[in-house]
Amino acid sequence: MDEQTAARPTEPAHQRVLHGLADALHRLGEYELELRTWERLDALSEGTADRSAAAACSAASLADYRSTSAWLERAKKAGAPPERLLEIRGRILSRRDHRAAVAVLRRSLDSRPTVSCLNALALLHASAGDEKAGRDAARYAFRLASPGDTADPSHWSDDRVDALVNAVLLNAVPDADQYLGPALTLRTDRADLHELWSRTTGRGQDPAHRTRRSLRSSWSGLRPGPASPAPVTGTVRGTCDPDGFRLDISLTRNGGADRVVLVINDGYTVSVRSGGDLRSWGKAAPDRSLPVVGGCSRELLTWRQGETTAHLTLRGRPRGGARFRTDLVEVDGLSAWLPVTEHVRGIRWSGVHLRPADGWELRLSEPDDGSWSPGFVMRVREDTPARNRAAAAAPAMAWFDKGMEVWSELVGPAKRPEPVVVRADSTFCYTRPGYVRIPSGMLDRPDQWPVLAHEAGHLWWGRPGQFEHEDAWIAEGLAEFTLHLLEDARPRLAYRKAALRSLGGLAAVPLAELWNTRQGPDGMAALRVKAGFFVSMLRESLGQRAFRGFLHDLLTWSQTQPLDAFTVMARASSDLIWFGEQWIHHRGTLEFDMSGSTETRGPDRYRTSIDIRTLSVFTPGAHLCVELELCSGARSRQDVRVETGRANAVFLTSSPPFRATLDPDSRWLIPEQKIIEFSDAARARRIAKEPPAHAESQ
Ligand SMILES: [Zn+2]
CATH class of the missing domain: 2.60.40 (Immunoglobulin-like)
Incomplete structure (x- = not known):
């Protein structure tokens, strides 16, 4: 590796760029593109030993053994050290014959121990399930790689980063994770460092965290690291x-x-x-x-x-x-x-x-x-005295107060912050303990005032209740859920239907992705809306009583430590992990097919059967409401369990059916609301509603 970095400055600038590109492609696992990049470099100037060796590695990763041996031959001619050639042979063999691969890597180490070869051996053992041998090799690699100033940018060559990652991953060196922070600072390009760092630092010793880690971790051998350094x-x-x-x-x-x-x-x-x-x-x-x-x-x-x-x-x-x-x-x-x-x-x-x-x-x-x-x-030196500004904010703050009311009722009171109006021609507002920032531009836009109900939600969620940064969208969802609660109390608010429409194509984007890529006001608005629906659907899944208990629990826990999404889901219910997975990490929404038939059972007796089928991969896994509107104007509702994709509801009524609606209150994230009209009945009702023809002439 050190030969490799040393070789680069002598390359012309565009070749150095290509060299860097090939290295990056290798990290990404894009071996085919990587190999093509090496070939391009080779056409520009005669291949050096390390370049040919790297090309051999990428060809080996593609299992293209003919090309591998050609590149190896070239590397040998260009003077690649024998231990490097042995190491590559070992890497190739590791895919076919574990024991032969170990033997070849050991021969390479006997000739000259290198960090790179030890890394390969550690991974080889670990992937074959021999954790002890893997740990030994990783420990040796780490020891060999450690001397030097870890605060020096040139210290963290790829090999040394690999050795560090393996040492932490295989739990081979007790305090190795201390180096993750400094290494990450200097090697921001290494995605594996980011991932490992986020997994091993800043975590408490709470059992829920451990469960989360063991379930989320796809790396065997990863153990909770020692407690993060004292603050x-x-x-x-x-x-x-x-x-x-x-x-x-x-x-x-x-x-x-x-x-x-x-x-x-x-x-x-x-x-x-x-x-x-x-x-x-x-x-x-x-x-x-x-x-x-x-x-x-x-x-x-x-x-x-x-x-x-x-x-x-x-x-x-x-x-x-x-x-x-x-x-x-x-x-x-x-x-x-x-x-x-x-x-x-x-x-x-x-x-x-x-x-x-x-x-x-x-x-x-x-x-x-x-x-x-x-x-x-x-x-x-604001022009308007403070008292007048507060008075101007009063009608907008009424929304804030409504938001506070519903949450106080659900989870207990919070201290009302003071509105602070700042002169700014925007509608961007936020809540901090002690005050709510309201831009003057918002006071002239009553259509924007409901945002203040969302802000009231943040008095409970966001602070003091805290979430891990990568899952802070949960606070946004809970704050936005305030508007769902307000609609429950005042159906004429009609927030949910408008919010669903506003989502458009972003409805299918996973919550984690919406949060990570949130850009501009549209992305942020979509995140809030979808996260608000996530909370709404969670309430449907848990039922009102359990949901209330969950909120209390969440508030208590999120005040003692920031929570991540996994812990939140684990606390909601032990069998709703799939629900979190579905909405947080996967792309999609709910999609249904609905059909209905009705038959007359004697005078003023109708039997209407509604069939619901899930078309999407996503499933609600809970009851959905079906509403049947009758020609008489009366409405009847039934909950149907659409767990495995098919459900049926039967209504016995004294008036013919007019229209059936799935999820009439829009509590679920169903971008296309399902409505069926019973054509004959609908026609009959329409005719009944129209005034008689002769009425006009009178
Ligand atoms: Zn917010």
């Missing part, structure tokens, strides 16, 4: 105005690691006042003062021997997540204006003291336990 405690004092922040920050380590990767937003200049060394991944900082430019920067803070607190100064206007105007400064959350660590909750802010400049007003939300981001709004 750093931070305090901050400073001021803020349109010129920016001036912050004095103290970070104290509570035992644990003596170094932490700080992620600081673009727009600041950072310096160390005392205690600790700050080192930029990008450039050296001889004067210990670094301008942060181009996105967020990652700085490595190291405490010196015997020191536990480092004092930093941040000056400037952070760009991401912050808006600076002459009359208003808005910052979305802590992470926009304060450093965070690679571990999302690595810093616990125990004190945040901001002083506004003269003539300014500062809005800090009430921090719950100090670990959550208080966002805030600052205003100055």
